Amino acid sequence: MADASAFPYGLRVLVVDDDPTWLKILEKMLRKCSYEVTTCGLARVALDILRERRNKFDIVISDVNMPDMDGFKLLEHIGLEMDLPVIMMSIDGETSRVMKGVQHGACDYLLKPVRMKELRNIWQHVYRKKMHEVKEIEDHDSCDDLQMLRYGFEGFDEKGLFMTVDSDTTRKRKDADKDHADQDSDGAAAKKARVVWSVDLHQKFVNAVNQIGFDKVGPKKILDLMNVPGLTRENVASHLQKYRLYLGRLQKQNEERILGAARQDFSNKGPSENLNLRSSFQEQPSNISSGYPHPSQKIQGQNSVLDSQLEDTKRTVPLPVPDKSLNSVGSVAASHNVAGVSPLGGVLSFKGLPVNQDRKPSETMNLGCPAWNGGVPSKQFMQYPKHNHARCDLLGDYACLPKPDLEHPIAPGHLFTPPPLISMSCSMELDARNFSDVKPGLLDCLKSLSPALTCTVDSVSTQLSDSVVTSADADRKFSSVEGLPSTNFDQTSNQGALVRSQEPSIICSADFSSLTEDLPGYPLQSVSFENIGLGGIDLFHYNDAMILSGLQSNWYDDQDQFAGDTIDYPLMDGCLFA
Amino acid sequence: MAAAMQLNTLMSNMFATGLLDDQFQQLQMLQDPSAPDFVAEVVTLFCEDGERIIGELAKLLDKPAVDFDKVDAFVHQLKGSSASVGAQRVKNTCIQFREFCQGKSRDGCLKTLDAVRNDFYDLRSKFQTMLQLEQQVQASFYPKQ
Numbered sequence: 001m002a003d004a005s006a007f008p009y010g011l012r013v014l015v016v017d018d019d020p021t022w023l024k025i026l027e028k029m030l031r032k033c034s035y036e037v038t039t040c041g042l043a044r045v046a047l048d049i050l051r052e053r054r055n056k057f058d059i060v061i062s063d064v065n066m067p068d069m070d071g072f073k074l075l076e077h078i079g080l081e082m083d084l085p086v087i088m089m090s091i092d093g094e095t096s097r098v099m100k101g102v103q104h105g106a107c108d109y110l111l112k113p114v115r116m117k118e119l120r121n122i123w124q125h126v127y128r129k130k131m132h133e134v135k136e137i138e139d140h141d142s143c144d145d146l147q148m149l150r151y152g153f154e155g156f157d158e159k160g161l162f163m164t165v166d167s168d169t170t171r172k173r174k175d176a177d178k179d180h181a182d183q184d185s186d187g188a189a190a191k192k193a194r195v196v197w198s199v200d201l202h203q204k205f206v207n208a209v210n211q212i213g214f215d216k217v218g219p220k221k222i223l224d225l226m227n228v229p230g231l232t233r234e235n236v237a238s239h240l241q242k243y244r245l246y247l248g249r250l251q252k253q254n255e256e257r258i259l260g261a262a263r264q265d266f267s268n269k270g271p272s273e274n275l276n277l278r279s280s281f282q283e284q285p286s287n288i289s290s291g292y293p294h295p296s297q298k299i300q301g302q303n304s305v306l307d308s309q310l311e312d313t314k315r316t317v318p319l320p321v322p323d324k325s326l327n328s329v330g331s332v333a334a335s336h337n338v339a340g341v342s343p344l345g346g347v348l349s350f351k352g353l354p355v356n357q358d359r360k361p362s363e364t365m366n367l368g369c370p371a372w373n374g375g376v377p378s379k380q381f382m383q384y385p386k387h388n389h390a391r392c393d394l395l396g397d398y399a400c401l402p403k404p405d406l407e408h409p410i411a412p413g414h415l416f417t418p419p420p421l422i423s424m425s426c427s428m429e430l431d432a433r434n435f436s437d438v439k440p441g442l443l444d445c446l447k448s449l450s451p452a453l454t455c456t457v458d459s460v461s462t463q464l465s466d467s468v469v470t471s472a473d474a475d476r477k478f479s480s481v482e483g484l485p486s487t488n489f490d491q492t493s494n495q496g497a498l499v500r501s502q503e504p505s506i507i508c509s510a511d512f513s514s515l516t517e518d519l520p521g522y523p524l525q526s527v528s529f530e531n532i533g534l535g536g537i538d539l540f541h542y543n544d545a546m547i548l549s550g551l552q553s554n555w556y557d558d559q560d561q562f563a564g565d566t567i568d569y570p571l572m573d574g575c576l577f578a
Numbered sequence: 579m580a581a582a583m584q585l586n587t588l589m590s591n592m593f594a595t596g597l598l599d600d601q602f603q604q605l606q607m608l609q610d611p612s613a614p615d616f617v618a619e620v621v622t623l624f625c626e627d628g629e630r631i632i633g634e635l636a637k638l639l640d641k642p643a644v645d646f647d648k649v650d651a652f653v654h655q656l657k658g659s660s661a662s663v664g665a666q667r668v669k670n671t672c673i674q675f676r677e678f679c680q681g682k683s684r685d686g687c688l689k690t691l692d693a694v695r696n697d698f699y700d701l702r703s704k705f706q707t708m709l710q711l712e713q714q715v716q717a718s719f720y721p722k723q
Contacts, residue, residue, distance in 0.1 A: 019655065021623045025608070091658040113604070113662065
């Protein structure tokens with residue numbers, strides 16, 4: 001089985017269906033596809049499984065109609081918490097249902113009876129998401145270059161020109177944002193200064209928004225009020241976009257649940273409550289994109305409530321990791337994960353793929369910034385305390401690092417060198433055993449990534465940190481990093497590189513042969529690219545971005561290679577795959 | 579082999595009369611040496627699950643105030659289940675059943691419940707015969723020593 005067509009072999013699938021007959025049939029079919037199958041008859045159990053073995057699955061297939069939990073809700077939870085691609089199934093093929101599935105973030109909707117060929121192809125969703133993530137990183141960088149040139153005038157104080165350019169760009173960006181969720185805004189915001197939306201910074205932001213009045217708010221006004229040196233309008237615009245989406249979801253969720261109960265949810269952090277929160281967030285994207293003015297009007301009235309709730313969240317959430325973690329997620333990851341994490345591995349791994357691009361803002365908002373959604377982080381932290389503790393130490397080390405790039409003017413086309421806040425694979429490091437999960441496909445990724453891992457870790461981090469650190473709610477598209485195997489790759493060298501170097505050199509396609517040599521020994525089954533709790537989610541957001549953007553140069557050089565069948569996975573021989 | 583011929587005739591008949599559809603053939607193709615009893619297990623699961631669902635439906639429709647949403651949910655389950663084994667006739671009856679549910683017609687539902695029960699029991703008995711014949715055929719190929 002050592003050929004390109006063997007690529008998806010060993011794909012780890014979780015099947016959720018309350019119908020025992022279908023569960024059995026699907027299991028057989030998926031096994032016939034040479035996938036690794038886990039079945040589950042209850043949605044709640046499935047969620048527990050996923051939470052417990054966060055990185056042990058690449059894709060989830062779930063029925064829509066289940067007695068204990070609506071399939072769409074499960075879909076939302078999975079997308080928010082684990083960011084895995086989810087395929088919905090149903091005997092009911094009504095367009096409205098299918099549309100609902102897509103709205104909730106399903107990457108596909110299969111009609112029962114499902115055919116073998118449909119199941120054989122599910123790996124493409126995993127792969128496509130990875131490709132998409134990489135592409136977004138590339139877009140960020142190219143966008144950055146353009147933005148740099150454009151906003152280079154800022155320093156010259158040519159208000160007329162500047163404001164025109166700025167407003168146009170902002171408007172364009174906002175329009176694009178509305179169309180493409182966070183994609184463009186992230187790109188735009190990411191271009192100049194890589195801002196880490198720390199709790200403090202976000203609080204300033206929120207204060208400014210409240211002061212201005214939510215309906216009158218605009219990036220420039222917020223920026224002026226915040227008075228944070230080095231913060232750019234684009235940063236604020238992007239953040240505002242996400243904030244609006246977040247509030248929209250929160251507002252809707254609050255409408256559904258009593259506000260008081262929601263407050264308690266934040267403090268109690270029951271998992272189901274958190275899930276509810278999340279699911280409501282999930283429901284927002286369609287609302288947000290289609291009817292933006294509507295939620296914002298409501299949001300306006302509830303701003304104070306939401307903010308106060310956020311305050312409560314912040315207070316009550318027992319975040320084991322200090323707030324700084326948001327800022328220096330990367331650093332934590334860096335210190336953690338130095339072990340040969342292969343960015344490409346993350347890209348090509350089947351894990352951590354965002355289910356739905358449109359959901360990214362909400363996801364990132366929830367996960368990236370405790371101030372925004374205390375529920376998410378606290379829940380995560382509570383569930384994965386060990387990760388957080390580990391990270392705490394590392395965060396402390398990096399807490400003193402200056403915010404990337406706020407003080408450095410950015411030369412066009414040149415990526416600044418923020419401190420190596422972002423590690424390539426924080427999640428990887430904590431899960432050394434994860435490495436065994438390396439999929440054959442990853443081997444090739446690792447090949448290309450090895451340069452990033454070994455020699456130019458620093459450059460990766462700097463490059464990535466640009467795009468990643470931009471906002472605390474880093475795009476989940478970068479979550480693919482979590483898929484990177486942590487063990488085995490020149491741990492020491494990587495570690496050193498990640499931590500120390502700040503050289504913004506472009507990662508070159510160094511030889512990965514040393515990396516790949518390590519790979520053959522890994523059994524396919526046992527690796528789990530586990531994200532480290534909520535922090536892990538943040539981290540791998542950053543990490544993915546870092547790695548992906550860092551790798552971008554050689555990634556895209558080889559992009560054709562990864563386009564499909566031409567990918568060469570030399571290490572994929574039978575011994576690697578079950 | 580008499581059992582084999584009988585089995586053949588039975589299967590052809592089930593397909594020809596629309597009791598089973600192509601999905602059942604898909605199941606047969608899934609069976610392989612690694613799972614030699616796959617079809618038997620799936621069929622058994624279906625029969626048990628179908629029995630359970632029909633029982634629930636009868637209970638729900640027996641109530642003075644029928645909760646049609648619940649009835650619809652169960653019918654949907656049965657529809658999905660029958661689709662899994664290619665039980666075409668049962669599945670089609672379920673489709674009709676759902677229309678009566680949506681129309682909140684208790685009589686329509688009761689009538690269709692009878693129809694679906696008949697179709698289900700018919701299929702189940704044929705499945706049982708099929709499994710017995712299968713065993714006989716297997717036994718003739720692999721006689722006990």
